[in-house]
Amino acid sequence: MSIYGGKQLANAFRTVRKNTIQVAQDIPEDKYSFAFAPEVRTVARMLTHVAISTRIWEEVDKKRVTTLVGFDFLGMMDKFNAEEAKPRTKAEILELLRKEGEQFAAWLETLTPESLAENVTEPDGKTTKTRFERLLSAKEHEMHHRAQLMLIERQLGIVPHLTRQFQEVVKQMRAAKAGGSAA
Numbered sequence: 001m002s003i004y005g006g007k008q009l010a011n012a013f014r015t016v017r018k019n020t021i022q023v024a025q026d027i028p029e030d031k032y033s034f035a036f037a038p039e040v041r042t043v044a045r046m047l048t049h050v051a052i053s054t055r056i057w058e059e060v061d062k063k064r065v066t067t068l069v070g071f072d073f074l075g076m077m078d079k080f081n082a083e084e085a086k087p088r089t090k091a092e093i094l095e096l097l098r099k100e101g102e103q104f105a106a107w108l109e110t111l112t113p114e115s116l117a118e119n120v121t122e123p124d125g126k127t128t129k130t131r132f133e134r135l136l137s138a139k140e141h142e143m144h145h146r147a148q149l150m151l152i153e154r155q156l157g158i159v160p161h162l163t164r165q166f167q168e169v170v171k172q173m174r175a176a177k178a179g180g181s182a183a
Protein backbone atom coordinates (compact mmCIF):
# COMPACT_ATOMS: atom_id res chain seq x y z
CA MET A 1 0.00 0.00 0.00
CA SER A 2 1.35 3.42 -0.98
CA ILE A 3 0.78 6.20 1.52
CA TYR A 4 2.33 9.01 -0.50
CA GLY A 5 1.63 9.15 -4.20
CA GLY A 6 1.07 11.58 -7.02
CA LYS A 7 -1.91 13.32 -5.41
CA GLN A 8 -0.03 13.95 -2.17
CA LEU A 9 3.03 15.12 -4.09
CA ALA A 10 0.82 17.52 -6.07
CA ASN A 11 -0.83 18.90 -2.92
CA ALA A 12 2.53 19.43 -1.22
CA PHE A 13 3.87 21.19 -4.31
CA ARG A 14 0.77 23.42 -4.48
CA THR A 15 1.38 24.49 -0.87
CA VAL A 16 4.99 25.37 -1.63
CA ARG A 17 4.00 27.29 -4.78
CA LYS A 18 1.21 29.13 -2.91
CA ASN A 19 3.79 30.37 -0.39
CA THR A 20 6.19 31.40 -3.17
CA ILE A 21 3.40 33.36 -4.85
CA GLN A 22 2.65 35.12 -1.54
CA VAL A 23 6.31 36.16 -1.25
CA ALA A 24 6.19 37.42 -4.84
CA GLN A 25 3.04 39.42 -4.05
CA ASP A 26 4.55 40.92 -0.89
CA ILE A 27 7.64 42.29 -2.65
CA PRO A 28 6.85 45.63 -4.32
CA GLU A 29 7.33 45.70 -8.09
CA ASP A 30 9.91 48.49 -7.84
CA LYS A 31 12.09 46.03 -5.87
CA TYR A 32 11.95 43.29 -8.52
CA SER A 33 15.24 44.60 -9.94
CA PHE A 34 16.96 44.18 -6.55
CA ALA A 35 19.86 41.71 -6.29
CA PHE A 36 21.37 41.18 -2.84
CA ALA A 37 24.88 40.66 -4.25
CA PRO A 38 26.69 40.93 -7.58
CA GLU A 39 26.30 37.88 -9.82
CA VAL A 40 23.09 36.87 -8.03
CA ARG A 41 19.71 36.79 -9.75
CA THR A 42 17.43 39.77 -9.26
CA VAL A 43 14.10 39.17 -7.53
CA ALA A 44 12.41 39.07 -10.95
CA ARG A 45 14.87 36.55 -12.38
CA MET A 46 14.77 34.37 -9.29
CA LEU A 47 10.97 34.25 -9.37
CA THR A 48 11.02 33.50 -13.09
CA HIS A 49 13.63 30.79 -12.47
CA VAL A 50 11.38 29.23 -9.83
CA ALA A 51 8.35 29.47 -12.11
CA ILE A 52 9.94 27.67 -15.04
CA SER A 53 12.23 25.28 -13.18
CA THR A 54 9.55 22.59 -13.07
CA ARG A 55 10.10 22.19 -16.81
CA ILE A 56 13.28 20.20 -16.17
CA TRP A 57 11.33 17.57 -14.24
CA GLU A 58 8.65 17.53 -16.91
CA GLU A 59 11.31 17.16 -19.60
CA VAL A 60 12.86 14.15 -17.88
CA ASP A 61 10.02 12.55 -15.99
CA LYS A 62 7.02 13.28 -18.22
CA LYS A 63 8.91 11.70 -21.11
CA ARG A 64 9.81 8.77 -18.81
CA VAL A 65 13.53 9.16 -19.47
CA THR A 66 15.36 6.38 -17.61
CA THR A 67 18.93 7.67 -17.88
CA LEU A 68 20.47 11.11 -17.68
CA VAL A 69 23.74 9.89 -19.16
CA GLY A 70 24.28 12.15 -22.17
CA PHE A 71 21.38 14.47 -21.29
CA ASP A 72 22.04 17.97 -22.64
CA PHE A 73 22.02 19.92 -19.37
CA LEU A 74 24.01 22.80 -20.89
CA GLY A 75 21.47 23.21 -23.68
CA MET A 76 18.65 23.21 -21.15
CA MET A 77 20.49 25.76 -18.97
CA ASP A 78 20.94 28.02 -22.00
CA LYS A 79 17.19 27.83 -22.74
CA PHE A 80 16.38 28.58 -19.10
CA ASN A 81 18.78 31.52 -18.96
CA ALA A 82 17.22 33.00 -22.10
CA GLU A 83 13.72 32.57 -20.65
CA GLU A 84 14.76 34.10 -17.31
CA ALA A 85 16.30 37.11 -19.08
CA LYS A 86 13.03 38.10 -20.77
CA PRO A 87 11.70 41.29 -19.19
CA ARG A 88 8.42 40.71 -17.31
CA THR A 89 6.18 42.78 -15.08
CA LYS A 90 5.28 41.65 -11.58
CA ALA A 91 1.82 40.66 -12.86
CA GLU A 92 3.35 38.58 -15.65
CA ILE A 93 5.69 36.82 -13.22
CA LEU A 94 2.83 36.08 -10.82
CA GLU A 95 0.80 34.63 -13.70
CA LEU A 96 3.80 32.54 -14.80
CA LEU A 97 4.17 31.19 -11.25
CA ARG A 98 0.47 30.30 -11.12
CA LYS A 99 0.26 28.78 -14.60
CA GLU A 100 3.47 26.75 -14.51
CA GLY A 101 2.85 25.64 -10.93
CA GLU A 102 -0.67 24.40 -11.58
CA GLN A 103 0.37 22.70 -14.81
CA PHE A 104 3.11 20.83 -12.94
CA ALA A 105 0.86 19.94 -9.98
CA ALA A 106 -1.90 18.67 -12.28
CA TRP A 107 0.63 16.40 -13.97
CA LEU A 108 1.97 15.17 -10.60
CA GLU A 109 -1.58 14.09 -9.68
CA THR A 110 -1.61 11.66 -12.61
CA LEU A 111 1.46 9.73 -11.49
CA THR A 112 0.97 6.15 -10.40
CA PRO A 113 2.90 4.39 -7.63
CA GLU A 114 4.57 2.30 -10.34
CA SER A 115 5.83 5.33 -12.26
CA LEU A 116 7.05 6.98 -9.05
CA ALA A 117 8.99 3.81 -8.19
CA GLU A 118 10.89 3.76 -11.51
CA ASN A 119 14.63 4.28 -11.30
CA VAL A 120 16.44 6.97 -13.26
CA THR A 121 20.20 6.71 -13.77
CA GLU A 122 22.02 9.92 -12.89
CA PRO A 123 24.53 11.59 -15.26
CA ASP A 124 27.45 9.75 -13.62
CA GLY A 125 26.04 6.49 -14.99
CA LYS A 126 26.30 4.81 -11.57
CA THR A 127 23.84 6.44 -9.21
CA THR A 128 20.11 5.87 -9.50
CA LYS A 129 17.21 7.70 -7.92
CA THR A 130 13.55 6.86 -8.03
CA ARG A 131 11.33 9.15 -10.02
CA PHE A 132 9.63 9.99 -6.71
CA GLU A 133 12.91 11.19 -5.19
CA ARG A 134 13.66 13.24 -8.30
CA LEU A 135 10.22 14.86 -8.21
CA LEU A 136 10.54 15.68 -4.50
CA SER A 137 13.59 17.71 -5.45
CA ALA A 138 11.35 20.06 -7.46
CA LYS A 139 9.71 21.11 -4.20
CA GLU A 140 13.06 21.26 -2.39
CA HIS A 141 14.52 23.44 -5.16
CA GLU A 142 11.66 25.90 -4.88
CA MET A 143 11.89 26.04 -1.08
CA HIS A 144 15.63 26.76 -1.38
CA HIS A 145 14.97 29.78 -3.58
CA ARG A 146 12.00 30.90 -1.49
CA ALA A 147 14.30 31.00 1.54
CA GLN A 148 16.59 33.31 -0.42
CA LEU A 149 13.60 35.47 -1.34
CA MET A 150 12.51 35.64 2.30
CA LEU A 151 15.97 36.91 3.26
CA ILE A 152 15.62 39.52 0.51
CA GLU A 153 12.27 40.49 2.03
CA ARG A 154 14.05 41.09 5.33
CA GLN A 155 16.69 43.22 3.57
CA LEU A 156 13.84 45.26 2.09
CA GLY A 157 12.18 45.71 5.49
CA ILE A 158 9.37 43.20 4.83
CA VAL A 159 8.45 40.63 7.45
CA PRO A 160 7.80 37.39 5.50
CA HIS A 161 4.21 36.16 5.56
CA LEU A 162 5.05 32.84 7.24
CA THR A 163 6.84 34.73 10.02
CA ARG A 164 3.83 37.05 10.42
CA GLN A 165 1.52 34.02 10.64
CA PHE A 166 3.75 32.34 13.22
CA GLN A 167 3.98 35.54 15.29
CA GLU A 168 0.18 35.76 15.31
CA VAL A 169 -0.16 32.15 16.52
CA VAL A 170 2.36 32.78 19.32
CA LYS A 171 0.52 35.97 20.29
CA GLN A 172 -2.77 34.05 20.51
CA MET A 173 -1.14 31.27 22.54
CA ARG A 174 0.30 33.82 24.98
CA ALA A 175 -3.07 35.55 25.28
CA ALA A 176 -4.81 32.22 25.91
CA LYS A 177 -2.21 31.26 28.52
CA ALA A 178 -2.52 34.65 30.23
CA GLY A 179 -6.32 34.35 30.19
CA GLY A 180 -6.16 30.81 31.59
CA SER A 181 -3.82 31.73 34.46
CA ALA A 182 -6.02 34.69 35.41
CA ALA A 183 -8.86 32.32 36.30
